[in-house]
Amino acid sequence: MNPAVRLIDVRDTPLSLDEVYGAVTDPTAGGICVFVGTVRDHDTGQAVAALGYSSHPTAAARLREVAERIAAECDVVALAGVHRVGDLAIGDLAVVVAASAAHRADAFEACRRLIDELKTEVPVWKHQTFVSGDAEWVHPH
Template structure:
């Protein structure tokens, strides 16, 4: 359901989706942040997800992401829904696939809106929707030799 916007100029931009991708190369915070720059936006929310060295109390030694061929189309669907439900001026989201090292950037999402509360809410929802609905799976290997698929 689209939100009502009480102030002039706070409707969503005509084409606010500036950058989307599922990539096997390192991600750039600067690229994503630059993509959502907009002079009519008073707030930009940026989320960066990194590979951590543990999960559930167990040390992680390796991590890889793989995706279904429909992942980018599903990401676009969610981005369009976010842009329809919030006064998004610009939106960008990229997710990494392949083998990643501890500390590598796994996902970056940014949303700019007229006000900070809208930017935070839109970015938060897009990150949550991406993690829940885009067919990307995480394969973790732990120091004890066990492995785990997450999201499969």
């Protein structure tokens, strides 16, 4: 395991910006980039009434694989990523990822890759119910 991957989790409890930020702080890091995904009140032009995330049992392991790959390919000091599952409210934190590096460009690149590759490779699904009563399952990634 790459020591740069400091925090990886999929959990059903509220996420903490401080926890994720703290995981990537380091005296050698000149730049830290954090991305926060929140539950919004609309999607595809419809008002959202309720939203929940579900994950496959391998989701945390897949997230670790993604982070390990990025840590090996990017010039980073540290990476962290946490995704929430369960029922969430509008405004709740759904995902928080962060990267630190000696220089800001590397931190931005690694953070962007971490969220983008999490969204395409980690088996997490969103179930949203609209105010209209319609509902849908979405692989939001």
